[in-house]
Amino acid sequence: MMNGLYALGLVFAFLWGLILLHDLRGKRKENANSMPLHEEIGVESSKKEERSLKNDGQTDIIIVGAGVAGSALAYALGKDGRRVHVFERDLTEPNRMVGELLQPGGYIKLMELGLEDCLNEIDAQRVIGYAIYKDGKQIRVPYPVEGYDSDLAGRSFHNGRFVQRMREMAASLPNVKLEQGTVVSIIKEKETIKGVRYKKSTGEGKELAAYAPLTIVCDGSFSNLRRSLSSSKVDVLSYSVGLTLENCELPFANHVHMIIANPSPMALYRISSTEIRCLIDLSGQKVPSVSNGDMALYLKTIIAPQVPPEVQNAFIAAIEKGNIRTMPCRSMPADPFPTPGAIMIGDAFNMRHPISGVGMTVALSDVVMLRDLLKPLRYLNNAVAVCNDLQSFYTLRKIFSASPDQAKQEMRQACFDFLALGNVTSKGMMDLLAGLNPQPSSLILHCIAIGIYGVGRLLLPFPSPKRLWLAARILSEISNIVLPAARA
Structure with a gap:
């Protein structure tokens, strides 16, 4: 019966997912039609126009924050020849209790960036799957890494050791400048971000200014620049x-x-x-x-x-x-407003729950995506055109989120039983958790399937008023997860 419920759930999930994704595809098409290609503003422009787009300053890109996302991005952009200036409030080794679990999908992104050596000499531990406990029962679910390199696995480690290795890699590039200082505000002229104001940690407290055609904000969940670039409300x-x-x-x-x-x-x-x-x-x-x-x-x-x-x-x-x-x-949904001259990534842009263990994987995916989007952009001084090109970053990036609800006990049991079914059910969920399947449609369909599976458990064989109410709350909770993911 439970397998039948799963199959029924997938059918409903597919139909519901098609409806939810219809508007998203329409928005993507509309954005694509209105988004000028870089080749139209740079490659096919005259030499005179190219000269006007060229940055004559000392910095191409300012990065605010040198955590996992900021350090990885500085290294990636530096390897591409960009002149990068990174600001970090404190460059001593961080002492955090989160950011210590890298899923296999994050390890793949680390290899794509050429930063896998940062896991050496920090006593990092291999992670091959999950053991899940509930009410005295337990199940083991391995990462679905068949078909990948034999070394593919998750990694867990001290966050500070990992971050310091990444900072060392970034600072080893001659065109990357890593500076300890606190960014206090952004410099905005006629709705365009021109750079940042900051204070050196060893100065007299005087504000200094740094300018660049593009400022990337990735200073974490406590970002003090977020309000300038996003209308999202942060909830604890x-x-x-x-x-x-x-x-x-x-x-x-x-x-x-x-x-x-x-x-x-x-x-x-x-x-x-x-x-x-x-x-x-x-x-x-x-x-x-x-x-x-x-x-x-x-x-x-x-x-x-x-x-x-x-x-x-x-x-x-x-x-x-x-x-x-x-x-x-x-908790903060991704709700930025397009701002020429700036973009946000990582936890400054959208936060995930620490216990899910997906934060670093998403951050490294952000870095790879943004690097690839910036790579063909020869010049960055045309802030409006670059902003239009980078809007696809916000379109492509999806949320892995969840929220507590009155029906959370039933949802937890449904998730546990869903994974315990094994085969395609556990593989699909672990693909998402491991970061091996970043497709938003897969997240949406599995969330809906779990919701319908949980509702089926409540309504069979005979529903009661209380069970009907719980079923309605489960569907409401699923909607709270799915709708933001479809619209992000």
């Missing part, structure tokens, strides 16, 4: 609580362990040969206090009993050690 949906477990072994080596605990889901994965990262998601605007011991009590009494027995002692030891860290999990 939950908080991530981070622990570092030491000298213990996960039940399944080289797997991300996802525990669908009640009420706080968590992820555990190795970030070095001796350390395991534990991320716990606490929903709501307020969480137990770390300073007065409420958080430690919550973790010991509510979460610890749901952790796999193999790591319970290490989990409690990490709590007692006292190094409990929290950070807000922010």
Whole structure:
């Protein structure tokens, strides 16, 4: 019966997906018709026009932020011969509890950029799939990497070590300048971004100006430039609580362990040969206090009993050690407005939940996409024309998002059972999670199929008023995921 529900779900998903994508294709066609090709403004223009487009300054592109996205982009554009000036508030090694899991699709992008060596000498760990726990049951789902290079897998590591290696690679190029300084605002003249104002970290606090034909903002989820380039509203949906477990072994080596605990889901994965990262998601605007011991009590009494027995002692030891860290999990849909002279990528543009582990993979996909779009653009000084060319970046980039809902328990169970079916169901979902299938249509169809699968579980064999209400809430939640993905 469950397999029949899955097949029925795919049929409905296909029909619903066609409807949702119809408007998107229409918008793409409209944008394509109104978007001037670069060849029309550069290659086929006269030599006089080409000279007027050429940048006579010292910098072609300013990049704000030298995290994963900014460092990778600086290296990619520098390799293409661009003169790049990168600003980063703090160039010391970051100490973060997120940005530590790279999916196989992200590893592919890293290889496309020529940056795979950044994973060497940082004690990075191979990741070959997921182990998912719920209500005492467990399933293992490998990454669907058949047909790829035998070395293809995910990687997990200390974020700071990885970022520092990428910064070193970018700074090794003679045409890339990496500078420590805080960008305080953008310079705007007649609706066009001309550069940025910044303060050096070792100066007298005086504002300086840097100019370039194109400014790329990728300064992360706490970006202070976002309001100048996007109308998106940032919401705090939950908080991530981070622990570092030491000298213990996960039940399944080289797997991300996802525990669908009640009420706080968590992820555990190795970030070095001796350390395991534990991320716990606490929903709501307020969480137990770390300073007065409420958080430690919550973790010991509510979460610890749901952790796999193999790591319970290490989990409690990490709590007692006292190094409990929290950070807000922010949600922001991608809603930029076209601005000549500037573009946003990474978490500054659109945020994903840390526990999903897809943030770096999406960021590196952003970098590859933007590099490829910029490569044929010989000159960047015609800001309006370049802005039109780069609008396809916003059109092509899709959201991998989710949000909590009253029916989340049923949705979680539907997802767990859907993956447990195996075969094509688990492969399709893992393709998405691993970053091996970036097609928005696939995300939309699978989300709808899971929703209909969950509704079918509620309505068969006989529905009750309560189950009908839950089914309606599941469809509402699916719409909240699918509609933004189709329109982004």
